[in-house]
Amino acid sequence: MQPRESAARVSVLVRHNALLMLREPGPLLSRLILPLVFITLLRPLYLAAQGRTAGTEQAVVGTLVTFSLLALSISGSAILTERIAHTWDRLRGTPLHPVELLAGKAVPVFAALLAQQLLIVGFGVSVLGLHVPHPFLLLSILLCWSGTLLGLGALIGVLVRSMGELSAAYDVGGMLLSSVGGALVPLSVLPAWVSDVAPASPGYWATRGLHAALAGDTHTVAAACGTLLGTALICGALASVRLRGSSGRLVAL
């Protein structure tokens, strides 16, 4: 694979996929705006329960994890739409290497997921007074979490067979993973069995990592990043296997 030619092909795909996303901005805009509305309306509840500093942090972290899980739809639909439209197979008939194809698809989605999270954090800092003493720790966990979402979304995107299934998967799955992970409600006030199963949810590691990043706990951030990256790699690998050959096709919906 010639690096220059490869970079040129990936840049063509990135441009094209970014254009596709921007031509139908509704889903992206709703994923950007809704969390800000949600956080504003629910923050008083968190403040009353946990006090100003901890309440603001829980409101921002909980909203970020919950709505970023709901944004799985962005990465899932980016792949499912191509499968439904047969354009995925069409692209595989070009000189593109599978890695180039996935990179061209992933970069705009990754950027959208990261933008959503940065917007929520930025809103928390500028409007709600969230204190971020260790921005690079926070950025590292956000990058890892975005990677996990990308992998999870890709896996859902290749497993489901219709937009309806995709919608159900990210609605139910997203809420489940964020709730079980202690994003919306702290695990300390949930039943004990939820705490026992919580580490199985990527949302738990994102929530834990974000709290740790705000507290400057490097060790916990590193553990969370490792777990999230591992999850991302496993999901991405499973999605790649599923897409290989004819198994990733939609013969009939």
Next chain:
Amino acid sequence: MLVADGLVKCYGRRPALDGFDLSVAPGEIVGLIGHNGAGKTTFVEIVTGLVRPDAGRLRVGTHDALRAGRAARRLLGVAPQELALYGGVSVRENLRLYAGLAGLRGRRRDTEIADVLQELHLTSLTDRPVGILSGGQRRRVQAATAMVGSPPLLLLDEPTAGADPETRAALLTAVKARAEAGAAVVYTTHYLPELVDLDATLALARGGRVIARGTQEELTRHLPGELRVAFAEPDEPELRLSTTDPGADLAALLASGRAPSSVDIRRPSLDDLYRSLETTAQQNTPTEPEPHDAAA
């Protein structure tokens, strides 16, 4: 430009391709015809790298397409049977993607896109979203995505399916022009008259293999045509004769002293050839299972 040698592909126990041989030279248009399930689409999918054969060899240009698939696909322009377009963006953006992936940049890319749009009568639709175009217009856009970059090998899998006469005419003209410019073309279709218009050589597929290959003249020469003779006498019925030598039969008729009022000689058509080969194959292989075509 394209040489397929003994390709075999099975889905479970069902053979989709069972020793499929085909070669296409530069500048040649090969009409690949056969019933659904004959293996046409599986063959196209193997050439495009979507499906890997169980056995056989495939060369595209100088490349072993089964070992160096990406290098082979650089030479390839594909219009799949299913429409595969981005409906939310314009015709230009669809073409820009495939032109970019073909390695075209800047002014050369824009010129190439403009040329192919003009060739397929799409210039007035350049900035319209593909999603609002008619079926025939989309077919032309799909063909344009295959032709942009002027690949030396074109695989067009039923490019005129469901297309109106205008679309069909534009596509056939464009395909002929590409072949005249040196491109090798594999053209699958169920509309056999198109192959006459394209002056294509023929490959008839059945049961996952090519059962007949040659020019239209070569393949239809042995088939009987029809000689129709009407007579001046009102009570004499029209004569219809199935014959491989209508000239000799007509001469014999005239020599017998009968007086025709009109003579009509119908030469064997591709439809006749197709029916004849199908009938022969069915008689020879009465217990053969119906092959499975992955995309059928």
